[in-house]
Amino acid sequence: MENLSKKEITDILKDDKQNDWLFSYADKIRKKYVGDEVHLRGLIEFSNICKRTCKYCGLRCENRNLERYRISPDDIVLYAQKAVDMGYKTIVLQSGEDEFYSRDVLCKVIEKIKELDVALTLSIGERSFEDYKAFKQSGADRYLIRIETTDRNLYTKMHPHMDFDNRLKCLKDLKKLGYEVGSGSLIGLPNQTIESIADDILFFKEIEADMIGIGPFIAHPNTPLKNEQNGSFTLALKAMALTRILLKDINIPATTAMETLNPKGRIIALQSGANVVMPNVTTTEYRAKYEIYPGKICINENPSQCRGCIEGKIKSIGRTISTNKGFHNKKI
Numbered sequence: 268m269e270n271l272s273k274k275e276i277t278d279i280l281k282d283d284k285q286n287d288w289l290f291s292y293a294d295k296i297r298k299k300y301v302g303d304e305v306h307l308r309g310l311i312e313f314s315n316i317c318k319r320t321c322k323y324c325g326l327r328c329e330n331r332n333l334e335r336y337r338i339s340p341d342d343i344v345l346y347a348q349k350a351v352d353m354g355y356k357t358i359v360l361q362s363g364e365d366e367f368y369s370r371d372v373l374c375k376v377i378e379k380i381k382e383l384d385v386a387l388t389l390s391i392g393e394r395s396f397e398d399y400k401a402f403k404q405s406g407a408d409r410y411l412i413r414i415e416t417t418d419r420n421l422y423t424k425m426h427p428h429m430d431f432d433n434r435l436k437c438l439k440d441l442k443k444l445g446y447e448v449g450s451g452s453l454i455g456l457p458n459q460t461i462e463s464i465a466d467d468i469l470f471f472k473e474i475e476a477d478m479i480g481i482g483p484f485i486a487h488p489n490t491p492l493k494n495e496q497n498g499s500f501t502l503a504l505k506a507m508a509l510t511r512i513l514l515k516d517i518n519i520p521a522t523t524a525m526e527t528l529n530p531k532g533r534i535i536a537l538q539s540g541a542n543v544v545m546p547n548v549t550t551t552e553y554r555a556k557y558e559i560y561p562g563k564i565c566i567n568e569n570p571s572q573c574r575g576c577i578e579g580k581i582k583s584i585g586r587t588i589s590t591n592k593g594f595h596n597k598k599i
């Protein structure tokens with residue numbers, strides 16, 4: 268199965284008759300290569316200010332209906348400290364592309380968080396090679412930057428004023444600098460073909476990704492895509508399961524967007540190839556404002572409620588919570 272061709276992947280994505288088999292096979296591969304441990308990553312959404320205009324995203328700068336916020340560098344470190352106290356072994360810093368957080372500001376934040384003996388992941392978009400290098404030298408371990416779609420034409424339509432080749436360059440730069448690199452894609456963008464989703468999965472393998480996050484597109488009312496159909500939960504799950512089958516030992520999150528479309532989305536994902544969950548660790552006041560898409564889960568909860576909730580869910584399916592940092596442990 269690891270050498271599936273584009274045609275074979277496309278056929279599986281198009282045919283829903285074998286879905287149960289596909290999901291349980293991905294679950295088996297997950298168990299064999301990464302075991303029953305689920306890695307929790309404490310997510311800090313530290314700024315919803317973004318200079319970009321991605322057509323699908325509620326944080327796009329042209330959305331004037333969103334109250335914007337920035338968490339101060341000191342408070343970011345404080346949230347990280349609280350997350351570590353709760354047992355998180357990885358902190359993920361995510362934001363819109365917000366230039367307020369300069370190279371130096373972020374390096375200081377990274378250095379302080381790394382004193383807490385945790386793994387640190389950045390998810391802050393496209394930056395220069397020099398920025399990525401400085402963040403790495405300050406101690407950042409991982410970087411998430413989804414390709415979103417490998418269909419160049421679709422990418423260009425979805426991302427005005429952005430350049431597909433620069434996205435590829437970012438992925439290459441991060442790899443060269445020694446980061447664990449995470450990528451991923453959106454499933455169900457308007458005019459996205461099944462063939463291009465097969466290309467996405469083959470792309471993940473080609474770049475030797477360490478992590479892949481896949482989620483359904485959810486139409487946001489304050490974006491140009493407001494009248495488009497949501498992506499399909501099942502198709503996103505199938506793309507995720509195939510990614511597990513092809514890449515085997517990588518880390519794959521059960522994404523929040525999946526749970527937005529299906530109340531059991533993350534549990535189903537954890538039983539179809541996923542081995543990571545990224546609970547929010549900021550206070551309730553910011554959560555609703557980080558509205559990438561509508562219907563985001565956990566917006567009324569606080570960090571300890573989310574921790575308790577997700578622990579219960581993970582244990583209810585016979586899985587355990589990892590006590591290590593959860594690096595990509597290469598087995599193939």
Ligand code: 5AD
Pocket residue numbers: 323324325413415452453482483484485486487524559560
């Ligand atoms: N629906 C689902 N996911 C979205 N993202 C951005 N906007 C949406 C949306 N409307 C995803 C992108 C991005 C990640 C942080 O959130 O894939 O990389």
Ligand code: FES
Pocket residue numbers: 546564565568572573574576577
């Ligand atoms: Fe936040 Fe369940 S993880 S409420």
